[in-house]
Amino acid sequence: MAVSNTSNITKDIKNGEAASLYYFYGHDTASIESYTKWLINKLCPKDAQFMNFHKFEGKGLDIPALVDACEALPMFAERVVIAINDLRMEDISKEDGDALRKIVSNLSETTTVIIYATGVDLYKNKRNLTDKNKRFCDHCAKYGEVVDFAYKSAGELGRSIAAALQKNGCAIDKRTAEYLAECCGCDSAYIKQEIDKLSAYAQGRSVTKEDIDTICVKHIESDGYELAMNILNNNAKYVYNRLSELAKQDYDAYEIVSIIGFSLTDIYRAKLARSSGLAAADACKDFGYAKNREFAVKKAFQICGSISLTKIREVLKIMSQTDLTMKTTSLDKKGAMLVLEQRVAECFMAGNGRV
Structure with a gap:
C-alpha cells in the first residue's frame, strides 16, 4: 500500500496539481479533520462550494447520488469536489462496494473525491486496518493519494x-x-x-x-505508565489514590488493567534492552514502536535501572493473570475493582530486589 504524506500533497496543491482521489485514515482524527477542511477549501473555494461541493456520509452511502455528483461538470469553477466522511467498508453491501471501486477508478480530471475517516474505527487492532478497509485502501492507492495520519511524536x-x-x-x-x-x-x-x-x-x-x-484531564494511557511505575516502586499511596480517582471517573477495572499491562510491557522491553547493553532507540526499532509511543520506552529506559528484572516479570505475570481473571469471570464494576486492588497488593510483595 503506497502511502503519501501531507507535505508532498500540500506542495502539489500550491503548484496547482491536484489528484482525483484522496483517502485519509489514521488515529490522529483531529489532524485528518483539519487537513481535509484545508484541502476542500483549496480545491473548491467557499464562494464556489454551493454548486461544486458535495458531501456524503459513509454509512448509508447513496451510490446513485454519488455517481451523479462525480459526473457533474464544474460550474464557474475549476473542479467538483466530493467528500465522503466515515466510510467503513463493513457498513456497505458488496454490490455498493464494487460500484464504489468502479467510481473512484474512473474519475474525470475536473473531479476530486476525498474519503476521510474521523468518527469510525477502521482498525482490527492498534496498527492494522480491517481486511475490507485495507483492500479498499490499496485500491485507492492505485488511483490517488493515500495518507495514514498517525500520531506525531x-x-x-x-x-x-x-x-x-x-x-x-x-x-x-x-x-x-x-x-x-x-x-x-x-x-x-x-x-x-x-x-x-x-x-x-x-x-x-x-x-x-x-x-x-x-x-488537565490526562489521557488514560498516560495513567497506565504512572500506575505501572508506582506499582513497581511499591508506592501504595499513589496507586490506590489514583485507582479510586479513576473509579470515580467511571473507568472500568478491565480497562485499567489493560493499560497497566501495556505499560509494564514497555518497561520490561526497556529493561531487557538496557540489561543487554542496547539503547532505547534499539528497543523502539526492534519492537516496531510508532513515533507517538517511542517516548514510553525512552522514559522507561531512563527510570528502570533501579528496578529488578525479577520484580518486573512477576508484576507483569500478576497483571496478566488479573486480566485473564476479569475476562473469564462475571464481575460487576465494584467487584472487578476489588480484584484489581487485591492483585496490586500482591504486586507490592513480588520480586526479590535483585537488579
Whole structure:
C-alpha cells in the first residue's frame, strides 16, 4: 500500500496539481479533520462550494447520488469536489462496494473525491486496518493519494504546542510541552482542548508542569505508565489514590488493567534492552514502536535501572493473570475493582530486589 504524506500533497496543491482521489485514515482524527477542511477549501473555494461541493456520509452511502455528483461538470469553477466522511467498508453491501471501486477508478480530471475517516474505527487492532478497509485502501492507492495520519511524536507535538500557546500570549518550555503531549496520548484533539484551558488558566504567564497536573484531564494511557511505575516502586499511596480517582471517573477495572499491562510491557522491553547493553532507540526499532509511543520506552529506559528484572516479570505475570481473571469471570464494576486492588497488593510483595 503506497502511502503519501501531507507535505508532498500540500506542495502539489500550491503548484496547482491536484489528484482525483484522496483517502485519509489514521488515529490522529483531529489532524485528518483539519487537513481535509484545508484541502476542500483549496480545491473548491467557499464562494464556489454551493454548486461544486458535495458531501456524503459513509454509512448509508447513496451510490446513485454519488455517481451523479462525480459526473457533474464544474460550474464557474475549476473542479467538483466530493467528500465522503466515515466510510467503513463493513457498513456497505458488496454490490455498493464494487460500484464504489468502479467510481473512484474512473474519475474525470475536473473531479476530486476525498474519503476521510474521523468518527469510525477502521482498525482490527492498534496498527492494522480491517481486511475490507485495507483492500479498499490499496485500491485507492492505485488511483490517488493515500495518507495514514498517525500520531506525531511528543517532540514534534511539543513544538506545535509551544507555538499555539505563544499565539495565545503564553509560554512553555520544551520539556513541559512534551509532557503535555504525553499526558494527552499524543492525540491532537485532546491537546487542542487542553491548550485552550491552559491559556485561560495561565493568563499570559509561562505554563508549568504543575498547571498541567492541576487542570488537565490526562489521557488514560498516560495513567497506565504512572500506575505501572508506582506499582513497581511499591508506592501504595499513589496507586490506590489514583485507582479510586479513576473509579470515580467511571473507568472500568478491565480497562485499567489493560493499560497497566501495556505499560509494564514497555518497561520490561526497556529493561531487557538496557540489561543487554542496547539503547532505547534499539528497543523502539526492534519492537516496531510508532513515533507517538517511542517516548514510553525512552522514559522507561531512563527510570528502570533501579528496578529488578525479577520484580518486573512477576508484576507483569500478576497483571496478566488479573486480566485473564476479569475476562473469564462475571464481575460487576465494584467487584472487578476489588480484584484489581487485591492483585496490586500482591504486586507490592513480588520480586526479590535483585537488579
